[in-house]
Amino acid sequence: MSTTEIVDMITVVIDGFEVSVPKGTLIIRAAEQLGIQIPRFCDHPLLDPVGACRQCLVDIEINGHAFAKPQASCTIPVEPGMIVKTQLTSVVADKAQKGVMELLLINHPLDCPVCDKGGECPLQNQAMSNGQGQTRFEGTKRTFEKPVNISSQVLLDRERCILCARCTRFSDQIASDPFITLNERGALQQVGIYEKVPFKSYFSGNSVQICPVGALTGASYRFRARPFDLVSTPSACEHCASGCDMRTDVRRGKTLRRLAGDDPTVNEEWNCDKGRWAFKYITAIDRLTHPLVRNDAGVLVEASWPEALAAAAKGLKENTSAVLVGGRATYEDAYGYSKFARVALGTNDIDFRSRLSSDEEREFLAAHVVGSSTTYRDIDRADHVLLVGFEPEEESPIVFLRLNKQFRKRALKVTAVASKLSIGVDKLKGEFVKVAPGQEAAAIAKAALTSQSIILVGERASESAGALTAIAALADSTGAKIAWIPRRAGERGALEAGAIGNLLPGGRPVADAAARVDIAALWGTSTLPSSNGRSSDEIIAAVHSGDIAALLVGGVDPLDGNNSAAALAALERAFVVCLEIAPSEVTMRANVVLPVAAITEKSGSFLNWEGRARSFDAAVDESLNRSDLRILSMIAQEMGAALNLGTVRAAAKEIASLGPWDGARVSMKAVSAAKAPALKADQFILNSWRRLLDLGTLQKGEENLAGTARQTIAVISPSRAQVMGVTDGDLLKISTAQGSVTLAALVEDIHDDAVWAPRNSRGSQLLVNLGVGHGAVVTVVKL
Amino acid sequence: MAYSNEDLATMDSIIKRYPRSRSAIMPLLHFVQSRVGFVNGEGIELIAKLLTLEAAEVSAVATFYTQYKRSPVGEYHVGVCTNTLCAVMGGDAIFAGLKEHLGLENDGVTADGKVSLEHIECNAACDYAPVVMANWEFYDNQTVQSAKDLVDSMQSGNPKPPTRGANTLVTWKEASAVLAGINDGKAHEGVQAGGPTLLGLKISKEGK
Amino acid sequence: MRQLVPVLSAHWDEKDSFTIEAYTRHGGYKAAQKALAMDPDAVIQLVKDSGLRGRGGAGFPTGMKWGFIPQGDNKAHYLVVNADESEPGTCKDMPLLMANPHVLIEGCIIACHAIRAKYAFIYIRGEVTHIVRRVNQAIEDAYKAGHLGNGVEIVLHVGAGAYICGEETALLDSLEGFRGQPRLRPPFPAIAGLYAMPTVVNNVESIASVPAIILNGAQWYQSMGTEKSKGTTLYSLSGHVKNPGQFEAPLGITLRELLELAGGIRDGHRLKFWTPGGSSTPIFTDAHLDIPLDYEGVAAAGSMLGTKALQIFDETTSIVRAVLRWTEFYKHESCGKCTPCREGTWWLVQILRDLDAGVGTEEDLNKLLDICDNIAGRSFCALADGAVAPIISSLQYFRQEYLDQLANKGPLFDPMDSTLFASSKAGA
Numbered sequence A: 001m002s003t004t005e006i007v008d009m010i011t012v013v014i015d016g017f018e019v020s021v022p023k024g025t026l027i028i029r030a031a032e033q034l035g036i037q038i039p040r041f042c043d044h045p046l047l048d049p050v051g052a053c054r055q056c057l058v059d060i061e062i063n064g065h066a067f068a069k070p071q072a073s074c075t076i077p078v079e080p081g082m083i084v085k086t087q088l089t090s091v092v093a094d095k096a097q098k099g100v101m102e103l104l105l106i107n108h109p110l111d112c113p114v115c116d117k118g119g120e121c122p123l124q125n126q127a128m129s130n131g132q133g134q135t136r137f138e139g140t141k142r143t144f145e146k147p148v149n150i151s152s153q154v155l156l157d158r159e160r161c162i163l164c165a166r167c168t169r170f171s172d173q174i175a176s177d178p179f180i181t182l183n184e185r186g187a188l189q190q191v192g193i194y195e196k197v198p199f200k201s202y203f204s205g206n207s208v209q210i211c212p213v214g215a216l217t218g219a220s221y222r223f224r225a226r227p228f229d230l231v232s233t234p235s236a237c238e239h240c241a242s243g244c245d246m247r248t249d250v251r252r253g254k255t256l257r258r259l260a261g262d263d264p265t266v267n268e269e270w271n272c273d274k275g276r277w278a279f280k281y282i283t284a285i286d287r288l289t290h291p292l293v294r295n296d297a298g299v300l301v302e303a304s305w306p307e308a309l310a311a312a313a314k315g316l317k318e319n320t321s322a323v324l325v326g327g328r329a330t331y332e333d334a335y336g337y338s339k340f341a342r343v344a345l346g347t348n349d350i351d352f353r354s355r356l357s358s359d360e361e362r363e364f365l366a367a368h369v370v371g372s373s374t375t376y377r378d379i380d381r382a383d384h385v386l387l388v389g390f391e392p393e394e395e396s397p398i399v400f401l402r403l404n405k406q407f408r409k410r411a412l413k414v415t416a417v418a419s420k421l422s423i424g425v426d427k428l429k430g431e432f433v434k435v436a437p438g439q440e441a442a443a444i445a446k447a448a449l450t451s452q453s454i455i456l457v458g459e460r461a462s463e464s465a466g467a468l469t470a471i472a473a474l475a476d477s478t479g480a481k482i483a484w485i486p487r488r489a490g491e492r493g494a495l496e497a498g499a500i501g502n503l504l505p506g507g508r509p510v511a512d513a514a515a516r517v518d519i520a521a522l523w524g525t526s527t528l529p530s531s532n533g534r535s536s537d538e539i540i541a542a543v544h545s546g547d548i549a550a551l552l553v554g555g556v557d558p559l560d561g562n563n564s565a566a567a568l569a570a571l572e573r574a575f576v577v578c579l580e581i582a583p584s585e586v587t588m589r590a591n592v593v594l595p596v597a598a599i600t601e602k603s604g605s606f607l608n609w610e611g612r613a614r615s616f617d618a619a620v621d622e623s624l625n626r627s628d629l630r631i632l633s634m635i636a637q638e639m640g641a642a643l644n645l646g647t648v649r650a651a652a653k654e655i656a657s658l659g660p661w662d663g664a665r666v667s668m669k670a671v672s673a674a675k676a677p678a679l680k681a682d683q684f685i686l687n688s689w690r691r692l693l694d695l696g697t698l699q700k701g702e703e704n705l706a707g708t709a710r711q712t713i714a715v716i717s718p719s720r721a722q723v724m725g726v727t728d729g730d731l732l733k734i735s736t737a738q739g740s741v742t743l744a745a746l747v748e749d750i751h752d753d754a755v756w757a758p759r760n761s762r763g764s765q766l767l768v769n770l771g772v773g774h775g776a777v778v779t780v781v782k783l
Numbered sequence B: 001m002a003y004s005n006e007d008l009a010t011m012d013s014i015i016k017r018y019p020r021s022r023s024a025i026m027p028l029l030h031f032v033q034s035r036v037g038f039v040n041g042e043g044i045e046l047i048a049k050l051l052t053l054e055a056a057e058v059s060a061v062a063t064f065y066t067q068y069k070r071s072p073v074g075e076y077h078v079g080v081c082t083n084t085l086c087a088v089m090g091g092d093a094i095f096a097g098l099k100e101h102l103g104l105e106n107d108g109v110t111a112d113g114k115v116s117l118e119h120i121e122c123n124a125a126c127d128y129a130p131v132v133m134a135n136w137e138f139y140d141n142q143t144v145q146s147a148k149d150l151v152d153s154m155q156s157g158n159p160k161p162p163t164r165g166a167n168t169l170v171t172w173k174e175a176s177a178v179l180a181g182i183n184d185g186k187a188h189e190g191v192q193a194g195g196p197t198l199l200g201l202k203i204s205k206e207g208k
Numbered sequence C: 001m002r003q004l005v006p007v008l009s010a011h012w013d014e015k016d017s018f019t020i021e022a023y024t025r026h027g028g029y030k031a032a033q034k035a036l037a038m039d040p041d042a043v044i045q046l047v048k049d050s051g052l053r054g055r056g057g058a059g060f061p062t063g064m065k066w067g068f069i070p071q072g073d074n075k076a077h078y079l080v081v082n083a084d085e086s087e088p089g090t091c092k093d094m095p096l097l098m099a100n101p102h103v104l105i106e107g108c109i110i111a112c113h114a115i116r117a118k119y120a121f122i123y124i125r126g127e128v129t130h131i132v133r134r135v136n137q138a139i140e141d142a143y144k145a146g147h148l149g150n151g152v153e154i155v156l157h158v159g160a161g162a163y164i165c166g167e168e169t170a171l172l173d174s175l176e177g178f179r180g181q182p183r184l185r186p187p188f189p190a191i192a193g194l195y196a197m198p199t200v201v202n203n204v205e206s207i208a209s210v211p212a213i214i215l216n217g218a219q220w221y222q223s224m225g226t227e228k229s230k231g232t233t234l235y236s237l238s239g240h241v242k243n244p245g246q247f248e249a250p251l252g253i254t255l256r257e258l259l260e261l262a263g264g265i266r267d268g269h270r271l272k273f274w275t276p277g278g279s280s281t282p283i284f285t286d287a288h289l290d291i292p293l294d295y296e297g298v299a300a301a302g303s304m305l306g307t308k309a310l311q312i313f314d315e316t317t318s319i320v321r322a323v324l325r326w327t328e329f330y331k332h333e334s335c336g337k338c339t340p341c342r343e344g345t346w347w348l349v350q351i352l353r354d355l356d357a358g359v360g361t362e363e364d365l366n367k368l369l370d371i372c373d374n375i376a377g378r379s380f381c382a383l384a385d386g387a388v389a390p391i392i393s394s395l396q397y398f399r400q401e402y403l404d405q406l407a408n409k410g411p412l413f414d415p416m417d418s419t420l421f422a423s424s425k426a427g428a
């Protein structure tokens, strides 16, 4: 709470104790301040009060005037002069609560021993603490056919449901996904879906988490464990840059489930289904267990650690080397790569952007993003949010939830400069500024923002020449804040760590002598390379031109880039040292492969899009795997360079000792937009992004989750569809010189020049299949 | 079943009655019943599309109300009031008699699709108890025999007219259209009031 | 003074009473003309002065309700007429609308003027095809005649079978296209009602009473009725009376007087119990014949005037069976939102079915009462309070009959004896 906000405090008496709380506080929460727990079911602090379960009844008196009946404490805000008596001091409230509890239990099955919720069930707990020992019900219980699969991932046991409507209210009020609703009436009322439309919400797991009984369960966890067998560790989500606080539950070294943690400043109490349910990749994939070294015959063979480290050090030392590190590295690991490049390899040739990127972006990041501090709180206060190259629901789901919260609470204005109206922007009732792919810059320039506005920039903005230039100009002229929201969890940290060719750690420009002095002093080196390093595209080109002969590669998928063929060829050509958790396109081509710890096996932190540290401990402590950082230190040592980053803590300490950079920032060279291409009748400009649930590596092994992914389709506009004689469901073939994909058509609101398809979904892996990204001209024919 | 352009235009005019489109769910559901006889998936999906809602939101509403049927009812849907007053005054006997006579259980439909049977709650006609409704038209002061005669007349294709209602009994689908707010031009038909409605007025005119 | 004073019902005996011609013939739409020439606040004041109280059950002063609508707030205001009439025993609004829908339309025009609303919605229960026709036609005719469409629009909204939609906030949710479940209050409809805008919800009879008040003045209306219950109203007698029907009388008439007008209890029988205002109002017995049927009189005797639906049962009727049936009704109509009502009515029905079958012990009667105590005043809306009213009041007056039934291990009454066709046994 900022100091400028003045909050009216109200003092009330609860069970004889005075408590002062901000105006508007509900009685049930005022009581919590005193440590008085009023039993409840339908109440949830982040949902609108409904007062449906009637479990939280208390006696109330205001200025001597007593309510005739007990009142639901979850729906009534405190008022001056209020005296509240809970079950602790009022016989009436106590009887009322016991009576409601008895009524809740008459139709509830006695299946706690086989119910997943057993042991952590609010109904079970409150029945113990606030219920009667004996039931007086001798009649027939309500029964339902059980269970119902409301999606491939969520099951519903209706007879356990106590109809608190938390799940349906969450889906409606928070996610704007009213796929589950209350149906029927009275004693037959039940939660359900419309039979033909499953609960395909990206946020369905939150409904499971907030169900106060075992009525909603996740298919992946159902019947797997009892809560008392689990060891819980606070963790942070590695899937995207939202930065969710999480809890990881492990039994005997194996992660069994993950839950959303409670961080009011970031994810509140929510997360997305990917964060919750995609964790088996660590075990689903074939983990690397031993170092591998390519022998004289050209075959990768197992080697001992000393052998492998020596081979790696030799190859990197004897050649001109560069570093490619993926966007999923932790902040500390990224810092390790950054320091390794400068200290051990003496180069600024390092880039964390193992994806489509541009030089315009690199300057934009250095000029406007590194060290910046736009936050979720700023979204809460913004008057207008502009989205560029960014689909919040698909690419940073918690940002979507926050936008949606503000939209529902105060009709926050959202504008999207995009080619296609997305499901998420539609839910936000956002203004859709429709542009042809590649023509974003002009539309951005026209946006009417103020100094209270925010521009949310996705990593895809780099795919449209001039867009970032236009954003920078817009922010300059209006005072609007910029927030850059990459997809991957590690990118912001890598940027801050200087894992990029134009910046040293802490946003210090490579080209700035004072900045280099800072870092050299910190690292105890005499000199640092002084010219900007190469970008990832340039590094690959340099391998082909022979200027670079060795690569250190960590957590990179070469198929994610602009020109995967060139990337693969470069890996064939160079001496490659690869740090990886599993065999990949890179390890296949590497000379030395060093296995590293997966995320659950190490501690560290990510910086989310806000730049906020999200640290976590190792959830699985039996692992023998070492972090990238530790291995980089060992290679450096072998090379005769001192990294001195043996542990995550050492790295974190070193990073912390580096103050903020207050010198000049890198300035951006203006880039102008490309000219719109002339299109033939069967030509379109490609527009695409990755969906939240797709073929991403970290979703491997999650069939139940994959079942809730959105359908793979190709979207064209109604007018183009009419010309082509296309209706929904017809097959469209999208092709380039490199290849083609064939997808079912969906006719929707999209720019006439554009065709949209998901970038990495089943049947549509565009970077591989077509070899192009956003803005390329493709041919589309109806089959 | 495909909806004709005229149907779609009617549905559009129903939506336009309201300041906010979602309010049209209920009349649209009545309208679907007027076309299909009950609320089917196609109807739910169509309404969802017209109102830009999720189908789940429409079915959540449809399943709340007892007048929306999930499966076909008869051409003449007969409701026998068995709420306390009518039950006591003979509704129970009438309902039992009709079940036996038609060979149906509650919510059953005769094989010929002519008649379906349901026991209903108080229909705001207690001064005419026991009351039977057919396609939501009043049949006042019924006996077991008169009710049997009524359903017989329905099965023979020539249903007796309501006591207080249109001159002839319209079909279930036709009545559903009326409930969707479509004027069938029969408002002037039938009595303006039944005897019990006028009783107080009559007595008062006699000077009391 | 005459016991019956037909005002609302004055012209119902004309064959075409429901047409705009008949209505106009008797001075219809003159009140609207008069009211539209008045300052809206003056209209509200006049209705306040008349002492008119809501006829939907609670008896809330109508003028005061209108006065709660914030003025000059630049928001849309709405009038919503509650024509859901589904309370068991209640049967006044439907015949009123069948015989004279225009009086309601005229009332809406006046009320909209008073509360500065442009839209009125009439929410009518769905199970009344012919009445829907009549109201729909009347609205069309009023548009044609220019009474509507020049500042006031009326939309007829037809329900679909849900008693709870008579509860005003459930009605609003239903009208907005949601499941008809009650809303949290506050905010009250006067502040945030339909579409979250200031809204007045009034019963059909309340609004239909307004034109006569405008024409004849507050004084005239005031002069009828009792100290705090003014004017005339429709009393609906049904059940075991010789001549059931609608009786429009000043508030405060007694059942004894009404029975006399209705020819008394059917021949050879005597009064056993009755409801003063629908099944949700605690029952009375023959000890309550002289209670003035106004809001205060009935309340003082432990019940509520409610909808003035006087359901009369004679000594052939089993109290246990009657109460079971009512309880089954509430179970069927419980909206399902809150625990005590949803689960409680489910349980109460099971217990009452046993008691009706003569199964159980005296202890079960105490249990029944205790469950009622856990439901009443613990639920979200008043439906559940209504649900337990027949149980609690029947145990108050007829506990012994419950016990006798248990001792008898089965019903004490032949249901056939209480039917309309009992004497002839025609139904057998």
Ligand SMILES: Cc1cc2nc3c(=O)[nH]c(=O)nc-3n(C[C@H](O)[C@H](O)[C@H](O)COP(=O)(O)O)c2cc1C
Binding pocket: C053, C054, C055, C056, C057, C058, C059, C060, C062, C065, C082, C083, C084, C085, C086, C087, C163, C164, C165, C166, C167, C168, C169, C201, C202, C203, C204, C206, C207, C381, C382, C383
């Ligand atoms: C369960 C329940 C059902 C109700 N049903 C009706 C009804 O059918 N008609 C009605 O006018 N009021 C009904 N009411 C009362 C309304 O909530 C509301 O008080 C009334 O419409 C206000 O109108 P009035 O002030 O003109 O009486 C019901 C209330 C409850 C709790």
Ligand code: SF4
Binding pocket: C164, C181, C182, C333, C334, C335, C336, C337, C338, C339, C341, C342, C379, C380, C381, C382, C383, C384, C385
């Ligand atoms: S008391 Fe509760 S369940 Fe019953 S009708 Fe009211 S809100 Fe619905």
Ligand code: FES
Binding pocket: A039, A040, A041, A042, A043, A050, A051, A052, A053, A054, A055, A056, A057, A072, A073, A074, A075
């Ligand atoms: S927690 Fe208060 S009513 Fe449910």
